[in-house]
Amino acid sequence: EIVLTQSPGTLSLSPGERATLSCRASQSVSFYLAWYQQKPGQAPRLLIYDASNRATGIPARFSASGSGTDFTLTISSLEPEDFAVYYCQHRSNWGNTFGQGTKLEIK
Amino acid sequence: QLQLQESGPGLVKPSETLSLTCTVSGGSISSRSYYWGWIRQPPGKGLEWIGSIHYSGNTFYNSSLKSRVTISVDTSKNQFSLKLSSVTAADTAVYYCASPTYFNWFDPWGQGTLVTVSS
Numbered sequence: 001e002i003v004l005t006q007s008p009g010t011l012s013l014s015p016g017e018r019a020t021l022s023c024r025a026s027q028s029v030s031f032y033l034a035w036y037q038q039k040p041g042q043a044p045r046l047l048i049y050d051a052s053n054r055a056t057g058i059p060a061r062f063s064a065s066g067s068g069t070d071f072t073l074t075i076s077s078l079e080p081e082d083f084a085v086y087y088c089q090h091r092s093n094w095g096n097t098f099g100q101g102t103k104l105e106i107k
Numbered sequence: 108q109l110q111l112q113e114s115g116p117g118l119v120k121p122s123e124t125l126s127l128t129c130t131v132s133g134g135s136i137s138s139r140s141y142y143w144g145w146i147r148q149p150p151g152k153g154l155e156w157i158g159s160i161h162y163s164g165n166t167f168y169n170s171s172l173k174s175r176v177t178i179s180v181d182t183s184k185n186q187f188s189l190k191l192s193s194v195t196a197a198d199t200a201v202y203y204c205a206s207p208t209y210f211n212w213f214d215p216w217g218q219g220t221l222v223t224v225s226s
Contacts, residue, residue: 001170034212036154043203044154046214055214087154091211095169096144096156 002026004088004099012107019075021102023088028068032091035064035073038101039084047086048073080106109134111204111217119198119224125191129204129217130184137162137182141207145178145189147200148219155200159211160187194224 003026031051036044115127142159158168205213
């Protein structure tokens, strides 16, 4: 079973700063990785799929890269509404796995 | 615009079976040839995938829950359902249903429903 490890657990930044979140897989997942954003009391929302493709309606300040075992989500300039929890997810023909999440909080 | 809504009891007794239904509106389950999913989130914790179903009825489950999970689909009602048997307090969570998009990623999700396991 593939394990996804996200770091850091919590990231404290100010609006306007750049955020870099990491997701590491225990073995290669190719490009089968997605990123979700979850705000308190809300369902997760898909941001990025297939490692680097922005979902419909997602602002250009969100970008992602990686393949194999190491992936990064970058928010170029934080807006107040970006402070939330971010999860990575891997999908395969055998199942789906989520990382434990990174909480992005206002410094 | 596709919308999903979970429904079912908010309180289930230990050892009983949790049953939830996801009703899809704004589109047909049969129109998406990918897998619809159930995901849960214990209070204050992360996301756990439970299982997924294709409109044909084909399923696959999280191996850690497989012995207790059944997911089914009713295309005539545009619904799919989750049953989780022999529940314990560890099954207390917000349960989400989700639609497949861009092949088999999940979006959108339902708003989620909190199920508490307690006597």
